Amino acid sequence: MLTNFVLEGYRPTQMMRPSLTICPDTRLGTARGRLICFSPLIFGKLYFPNEDPLTATLAAFGTSFIGFIGRPVGAAIFGHYGDRIGRKATLIATVHGYRDLSRRIRAYL
Numbered sequence: 001m002l003t004n005f006v007l008e009g010y011r012p013t014q015m016m017r018p019s020l021t022i023c024p025d026t027r028l029g030t031a032r033g034r035l036i037c038f039s040p041l042i043f044g045k046l047y048f049p050n051e052d053p054l055t056a057t058l059a060a061f062g063t064s065f066i067g068f069i070g071r072p073v074g075a076a077i078f079g080h081y082g083d084r085i086g087r088k089a090t091l092i093a094t095v096h097g098y099r100d101l102s103r104r105i106r107a108y109l
Contacts, residue, residue, distance in 0.1 A: 040064045 040060035048056035082090040 036064070036068075
């Protein structure tokens, strides 16, 4: 019977501690997932105001999809280089890359 199950050397409070830390993380992850899922519905109107509503929504979902796919691809590429040349050098390269892209976007606007 499950009520008679006792791990030797563990108190019930020690067994509850992981579940108390997992529950809020799961709630935040679910909220974040919903926000990411429904945000293109709003971003389509904000970033593509001159387009047809359907076209604007599809463009926002396409942009979101590219970011969704780009993150694991970048993690695989930079994870490989992080193992080869070191994580610090790879981190510095990514920070410089973001800096340069931000400067190009600022120059374009």
